[in-house]
Amino acid sequence: MEKVMRLATEKGVVIFTKSSCCLCYAVNVLFQEVGVYPVVHEIDKDPDCKEMEKAIKRLGCNAPVPAVFIGGRLVGSTNEVMSLHLSGSLVPLLRPYRM
16 A cells, blocks of 8 residues: 555656556546646556455555546546546646646
8 A cells, every 4th residue: 555655645646557557548648638647556566466455445546547547636547547637627626737
């Protein structure tokens, strides 16, 4: 849990992904299209992958990836991010982190 939280708070927008996950890719592209370039941690390339997946789930993310953190807070996975985007709430959350 400690490692996930440390990494999740190192920058304004952080996404935990797996290199083969198409939903992770889609979320990353969505952020880039609104002018935000998140820090991406591919947990499948980390030796602590299994522990990180468990920690992300314990934090309340229904799927271990993508796990999106904005301002150090867990926003959620694909469903939560897309719901925020469709409701018009995502871009205001991201505004402080736009390039």
